[in-house]
Amino acid sequence: MILSVSWRNVWRSKTRSLVILFAIALGIFTGVFNYSFYNGMALQRIDSAISTEASHIQLHRKGYLENPEEKAFIKDAEQIALAIESEDSVKATCYRFIVQGMIQSPTTSTGVKVLGVNPEKEQNITNLHDKIIDGAYFEGISRNPVVIGKKLAEKLKLKVRSKLVISFADASGYISGASFRIAGIYETSNNVYDNSTVFVRTEDLNQLYGADIKAGHEVAVLLSHSDYVPIKQHELKAQYVDLDVKEWRELLPQVSMLESSLDISMYIFMIIILLALIFGIINTMLMAVLERTKELGMLMSIGMNKAKVFKMIMVETVFLSLIGGLVGIAMGIAVTLIFANSGIDISSVSEGFGAMGYDSIIYPVLLVKNVVDVVVMVFITGILAAIYPAIKALKLNPAEALRMNM
Amino acid sequence: MNVIETNNLTKTYNDSEVEVHAVQGIDLKIEEGEFTAIVGPSGCGKTTFLNMVGGLDQPTSGTVRVGDTYVNELKSSELIDFRLHNIGFVFQAYNLIPVLTARENVEFIMQLQGKDKKEREQRASNLLTEVGLGDRINSRPSRLSGGQQQRVAVARALASKPKFVLADEPTANLDSKSTETLLDMMEKLNKEENITFIFSTHDMRVVNKARRVIKLEDGKIISDERKS
Numbered sequence: 029m030i031l032s033v034s035w036r037n038v039w040r041s042k043t044r045s046l047v048i049l050f051a052i053a054l055g056i057f058t059g060v061f062n063y064s065f066y067n068g069m070a071l072q073r074i075d076s077a078i079s080t081e082a083s084h085i086q087l088h089r090k091g092y093l094e095n096p097e098e099k100a101f102i103k104d105a106e107q108i109a110l111a112i113e114s115e116d117s118v119k120a121t122c123y124r125f126i127v128q129g130m131i132q133s134p135t136t137s138t139g140v141k142v143l144g145v146n147p148e149k150e151q152n153i154t155n156l157h158d159k160i161i162d163g164a165y166f167e168g169i170s171r172n173p174v175v176i177g178k179k180l181a182e183k184l185k186l187k188v189r190s191k192l193v194i195s196f197a198d199a200s201g202y203i204s205g206a207s208f209r210i211a212g213i214y215e216t217s218n219n220v221y222d223n224s225t226v227f228v229r230t231e232d233l234n235q236l237y238g239a240d241i242k243a244g245h246e247v248a249v250l251l252s253h254s255d256y257v258p259i260k261q262h263e264l265k266a267q268y269v270d271l272d273v274k275e276w277r278e279l280l281p282q283v284s285m286l287e288s289s290l291d292i293s294m295y296i297f298m299i300i301i302l303l304a305l306i307f308g309i310i311n312t313m314l315m316a317v318l319e320r321t322k323e324l325g326m327l328m329s330i331g332m333n334k335a336k337v338f339k340m341i342m343v344e345t346v347f348l349s350l351i352g353g354l355v356g357i358a359m360g361i362a363v364t365l366i367f368a369n370s371g372i373d374i375s376s377v378s379e380g381f382g383a384m385g386y387d388s389i390i391y392p393v394l395l396v397k398n399v400v401d402v403v404v405m406v407f408i409t410g411i412l413a414a415i416y417p418a419i420k421a422l423k424l425n426p427a428e429a430l431r432m433n434m
Numbered sequence: 435m436n437v438i439e440t441n442n443l444t445k446t447y448n449d450s451e452v453e454v455h456a457v458q459g460i461d462l463k464i465e466e467g468e469f470t471a472i473v474g475p476s477g478c479g480k481t482t483f484l485n486m487v488g489g490l491d492q493p494t495s496g497t498v499r500v501g502d503t504y505v506n507e508l509k510s511s512e513l514i515d516f517r518l519h520n521i522g523f524v525f526q527a528y529n530l531i532p533v534l535t536a537r538e539n540v541e542f543i544m545q546l547q548g549k550d551k552k553e554r555e556q557r558a559s560n561l562l563t564e565v566g567l568g569d570r571i572n573s574r575p576s577r578l579s580g581g582q583q584q585r586v587a588v589a590r591a592l593a594s595k596p597k598f599v600l601a602d603e604p605t606a607n608l609d610s611k612s613t614e615t616l617l618d619m620m621e622k623l624n625k626e627e628n629i630t631f632i633f634s635t636h637d638m639r640v641v642n643k644a645r646r647v648i649k650l651e652d653g654k655i656i657s658d659e660r661k662s
Contacts, residue, residue, distance in 0.1 A: 029538065029545045036533035326529035329490055331518025331546050331594070333511065427490040430525065 030336060034343035037316070038351070045348065048312045052352025052406075053359065055301045060360025060402060063294040064392035065372065070286045072217070072387050077283040079155045080216050082276040083248040084257050085264060090272050092245060093279075098127050098237065099199065102271065105244030109149075112249055112264065117256045120152035123244030125233050129196030129205075131176075131226060133184035140180070141225050142194055144233030144244075153250045156214055156227065163188035163212035172232050173211035177222030181213050188213060194228070199238035206236055217387040291398075298402060302409045305352075309410070313345050313417035324421050325429025334422050341418035342411065349410030350403075357402055364392045436499075437598050437630050438464040438487055443496035445482050445653075456482040458653040459496065464598070467628040469621065471635055471644035479653040480634035481602055487632070488521050488600045489513040501597060518546055522591030524601035528583040530575040536562055536586045537571040543594045561589035565619055581612025588620060598630035605637045617643045 038045055078084060087108065089100045102108065105123035113121040125144035130137050147166040151157040156175065157165040166173050174192065176184075186192060188210050195205030208228060216222055234241050251260055257275045264273045277284035317324070327337065371389040445457040457479045464470060472480050485491035487498055489505045498505040500520060508516055517523075530539045540558035549557075562571045565585040567578075575583050584604060591599045601620075605613040621643055623629050633640050641647055649657040 029534075029542060032538075033531065033533060033542075040533060322527070322529060323531065326523075326525065327531075328514065329488070329517065329523055330543055330590070331514055333514045333518075333546075336546070427485045430490075430529070 030340050031343060034340050035347055037320075037340075037344050038347050041316070041319075044312060044315065048308055048348065049352040049355065051308050052305050052349060053356040055305050056353050056356025056402065056406065057359040057363070058356075059294075059298040059301045060357055060394065060399075061363050061392070062297060063398060064360065064364040064394040065390060066293070067290060067394065067398070068368075068392040069386055069390050070290050071393055072391065074283055074287055076217050076387070077280050078250075078254070078276050080159070080218070081154075081221060082279045083153055084251045084254060085249040085261055085273060085275050086279055087247040087249070087264065087268060087271045087273050088245060090270065093272060093274070096126070096128070096245070098197065098245075101125065101239060101243045101245045102247065103240065103243050105247055106242035108268070108271075109244075109247045112247065115260075115263075117252050117260060119250045119252045120149070121247060121249050122146060122149035122153045123230075123247045124150075125230050125237065125239065125243060126245040127196040127233065127237060129194050131180070131184065132193040132195070133186050133190070135185045136183065138180070138183060139224075140194075142196065142233060143225060143227050144230040145227055146230055150227070153248050159214040159216050160212040161215045163210065165212050166227075166229065167211060169209045169211040172206055172208040173229065174208035175212045175214055175227040176210060177225060178213050178215040179219055179223040180226065181210070183223065186210055194226070196237070198236065204236050204238075206232070208232075294398065295401070295405075298405055302405060306409055306413045309345060309349060309413035310416055312348070313341065313414065314420065316344070317341065317417045317421045321424060321429045321432050324424055325426045325432070328424065328426040329430060337421055338418045341421050342414040345414035345417065346407065346410035349406055349413065353403065353406030353409075357399060357406075361394060361399070364394045367392050436463045437466045437468075437501065438462070438632075439499045440487065441497045441499075443483070443486060443498060444494045445479070445486060445491065446494045455653050457486065457493075460653075460655055462648070462655065462658075464630065464632060466597075466630055467624065468646055469624045469631050469644055470646040470648065471633045471641050472648045472650060473634075473636055473641055474650035475636065478650040480650055482653075483650070484600050484602055484632070484634050488523065489517050518543070518594060520597045522594060522596035522599035524584070524587050524591050524599060524604045526603040526606045528575070528580070528587045528607075530583055530586055530590070532575050535572045535574055536567060536578065536589075539575070539586055540589045540593045543590055547594055557593060558589070561592055562586070564623070565589045566615070579612065581608050581615055584608060584612070584616055585619060588616070588623075592623070592629065598632060601631060601633045601635075603635055603637075604633065605635065605640055610639075613637070613639050 089102055092100045109121040109123045112118055122145065127142045129140060129142050131140045151165070161178060166175060181187070184192065190210050191207055192210065193205055193207050195203055198204035214222070231241050234243060251257060261273055261275045324337065368391055371391045373389050375388040440460055440462045443457055443460040447454040447456060460483060472483065474480055482491065486493050489508065493506050503516065505516065531542065534542065537558045540561055541554040544554040544557060559571060562568055565588055567582060567585055570578060570582060578586065605616060608616065617640060620631055624631055633644065635641065646660045648655055
């Protein structure tokens with residue numbers, strides 16, 4: 029019956045309860061939706077980092093990542109890529125020859141990272157071919173085709189089929205270069221990447237550099253599921269002891285940090301919201317206790333012990349918190365679902381986000397685990413908020429409480 | 435057989451600058467089945483005396499014995515349990531739980547005692563019928579008149595099967611008709627079921643019904659009359 033009394037007490041002062049319920053619901057909704065928005069943003073960034081830039085695992089010559097010298101290539105990169113591709117849980121592999129060079133247009137020049145790729149293999153690993161916004165993916169140009177980013181094309185004032193010159197230091201240390209023609213222009217969510225990375229065919233680049241066509245600086249591995257990354261990395265490390273085997277988190281630590289800090293950020297944000305709400309709940313419950321001083325005095329007089337009085341106030345507060353919390357969570361889920369398909373267009377502010385590699389349309393994502401966490405946090409908030417009003421109630425002297433004129 | 439016995443019961447309040455001697459050395463014995471009114475002007479110590487007998491207030495000195503138990507020696511938690519199983523309370527302002535129906539109000543105390551649902555429901559319905567509210571058992575207090583609410587309060591006081599019922603100014607908020615109905619009902623319960631009632635009152639209608647009238651003045655008994 030204590031549960032029933034507590035439940036009915038919540039609705040005793042409807043206006044007061046509805047005001048605090050609205051505040052709780054709004055606060056929790058803000059927290060939940062804020063989380064789903066940033067979660068979607070981060071997951072898209074991670075997905076983009078894996079599918080466009082790093083894949084799941086990469087192999088390099090030891091020390092290459094710290095000091096990316098052109099001569100530090102793997103001679104049998106193609107063979108290694110083929111061998112890994114045949115292993116379990118591997119979806120695709122490719123190898124790339126990478127040089128740092130200068131790209132020149134008739135109007136200007138700039139430094140770029142030139143990736144020599146096998147177009148067919150590359151499209152199994154990255155989604156570069158899907159990111160072409162003008163021209164085609166290594167098609168339409170028979171000799172020395174190049175695919176460059178939109179930002180870079182704008183900077184160099186070049187269009188599809190425009191000619192440009194790429195120059196770099198070859199194997200002998202001499203400046204080598206050739207003219208290329210733009211086959212396609214791509215655009216990813218990462219402006220910095222688009223502005224500094226160009227793709228050519230391995231056969232063209234390796235020949236210019238003076239290396240065998242089967243050589244490459246990195247072997248990229250895409251797995252059938254990201255859960256396999258730790259195991260596969262461990263296996264590859266054992267297999268290729270002379271090479272550096274790194275997963276995407278090590279290759280892109282700033283993106284990895286997003287993944288690890290997201291939950292912490294969400295919890296901190298939610299705790300701040302709940303801390304603000306806790307004072308409102310305490311105030312509401314204190315008023316409820318004050319208004320019912322005489323009734324509480326009566327209950328203690330007729331034999332309701334302190335534990336039961338404490339429980340009654342506690343349950344009432346938890347009810348109040350949970351109702352508001354659950355309404356807020358439901359609102360958060362509903363709004364997340366509404367935008368999960370259509371996305372939220374932040375293009376008006378996406379210049380800055382684009383520089384950090386974020387998409388301009390965010391698709392919010394809410395995980396069941398996080399919803400459960402919020403419910404638990406709201407429950408704990410209810411319990412914490414109940415302690416002070418419940419202690420106030422326990423301190424009442426029944427005889428004095430009965431004499432009060434409320 | 436004595437239900438209540440007080441010896442040199444004293445209560446002095448030191449809350450203000452002046453000491454207030456609310457009750458001064460009361461020796462009293464109340465036997466089972468009595469229908470007793472404690473009367474006197476406001477501030478004479480009626481409610482303080484009742485509160486000490488009911489274990490709601492601790493005496494400054496002296497003893498209160500209910501049956502074999504010295505109430506003044508019980509700890510706070512023991513007092514709550516003692517009240518639950520031994521004393522029925524009826525208050526001036528009825529003090530029902532507004533969110534519960536009449537039956538639930540009566541059942542509530544039995545639930546605190548740990549009685550099972552079936553027994554609670556049965557006894558609550560019987561008691562409410564006995565006090566003339568058999569047709570209002572599902573009404574909330576706000577739907578009942580003052581007299582009806584006080585009758586629910588009496589049913590609640592009896593629900594725990596107490597050794598005696600303490601009623602503090604039970605008729606103060608009632609009109610004549612409700613007072614008469616309530617007193618007739620309590621007198622009937624007293625005569626037919628031998629329930630001990632102790633009232634604090636300055637209502638002459640209660641005094642006229644009582645079979646024993648104890649007058650207090652300045653915290654002392656100035657007369658103790660038994661009617662034949």
